[in-house]
Amino acid sequence: MIVDDLIYFNGTGLYCPYGDFYLDAQLPVQNAVISHAHGDHAVGNHINIYCTSATHQFMASRYGKNAGKEFYIASYHQKFTIGKVDITLIPAGHMLGSAQVLMEYKSIKYLYTGDYKLQPDSSCEPYEFVKADVLITESTFANPETKHPDPDQEILKLADVKMNIMLGAYALGKSQRLIRMINDLVPRKKILVHHKVMPLCQIYEKNGFPLGKYELYNRKSMKTQDEFVYIVPPFTFDSYSRATGVKRLFASGWKNLQVNDQDTLMISDHVDWQDILNVIEQTRPQQIWTLHGDGKHLAANFSNTIFVKMLS
Template sequence: MNILDDFITINPNGIYCKYGDFYLDPQQPVQTAIISHAHADHAVSGNKEVYCTQPTKEFMYLRYHRSAAQAFNIAGYHQPFKIKDITLTFVPAGHMLGSAMILMEYVGVSYLYTGDYKIQPDATCEPIEWVGADVLITESTFADPNIIHPNPVNEIKKLNSIKSNILLGAYGMGKSQRLIQMINQFAPQKKVLVHHKIMPINQIYERLGFKLGKYQLYGRKMMKAQDEFVYLVPPFTFNSYIKAVGVKRLFASGWNNLQVNQNDTLFISDHVDWNDILTAVEKVKPQQIWTLHGNGRHLKEHFGYNIVVKILNQTQ
């Protein structure tokens, strides 16, 4: 077996595979892009040809309209397709609806690019599935033994002790839908109101068969009454309501730099923590680990000489 050390490289456009002449989640528009999921830092507009799942295409169209891509090639999970001599397969990543890890097979060697992935249960997306690979190319945003994500159900249950109306900030795509579903399940007395920017995203989820539970479009008069409303808003709106009165302000995030304190934050992450990455290594059983996003130093120290760990130079 000959693992190609240069199977993927990093250049100003992003993560490049010269053997297939394509990019994985490019940062700039390119000729051929394989898109793992629809978050804006992974799915830019203007690519000439895009390979992705159907939900990812729909979210990209919603955000970018005609500039989403010149051409889309849609593949379902576990449906192999070829680009030049490379066989690619999308595998559910559990990160958000339509998210995919990308298995690439070339000259008898398999390389698994995780994109962003999550092991925690999430009723609003396809659960993660595992496949074996010779090389695991993993995001390492939280690859630190000191970072262990709390139980998201316990975080949502914090809302039950707050009797005033709540202004809840969260990213509109993926995070907001997960929150709506969890509030309905674990804080059912709450009445969920959503910002108008979030509604079209919810509609795609519902149309694709992922039911979120009860929610309604926010109306200005509603939150003048204290009725255990949770008004779910994107970050820009949350920041503009800094002087809002009569509400408890909370932000839902798994990012350390956005976690204010226990009283003002719901610690809910859609990324893997240290233990999750170790689980991924156990499931995939790679001969080598290549890390992207963040610092792979702790993984290198943890595995020592047992597994080759290569730190790629792309940052978040």
């Protein structure tokens, strides 16, 4: 029988009382299972942290001694137990080390997706389908009107830009995906990366995901018109809003983060509507619980077949 309160939001985050742990807690807690290393899912100073090796490395790089007290590293498909709940981490395809959290309690399987994508991405482990009784899915883009464009076609837009490009992207995950894609699809472009992006790239390389050619930014290079692509984190991108002599682009699945209607680079690391439907078809859940977005469209779509509960 499905337990309705296996996980729920309290004042600290998404809590599982049967294992006494949190999923991607936003405040320091005693026991934290972390799906991936983005800052809105992985904060520092937890006591016991359960995650993949790559997630641990990213947290150690970003937070240093404040990463957390004790890390318990789990490989994909390696089952472990917290309290009364058996847990298995499954590749989520969102970024390097990202994991879905498969929880088993009294023979019922609950799959927490974390952030995930189905689009091919050679910079990280691909998404893996798994059967579950309850699918707990992010619903960031869970809208029938949302369809992400082909990311390869988006990157090929850079081939038509004959000047230097300042490319805004999140430092972790998105930047490394862009480096790999630009090297694969527009190899004549010369890639420079911001100093905050470089150590994260090195973790990718160390974990067996080579990104191709790139080098640390230097001011002298960008003074020449040599078709450089300078990848910078959002705060740097925003601080150069009036930069001249470069084409400014921001890589995101959000339309409101694009520079303008003409200069867009719509590349998302989340599932769109059809991807979510594909996951539901493969997962075959009895129930769907939604979070991190609006689940009303899923509730309407499956009103006669699958029970949908919105956690947030």
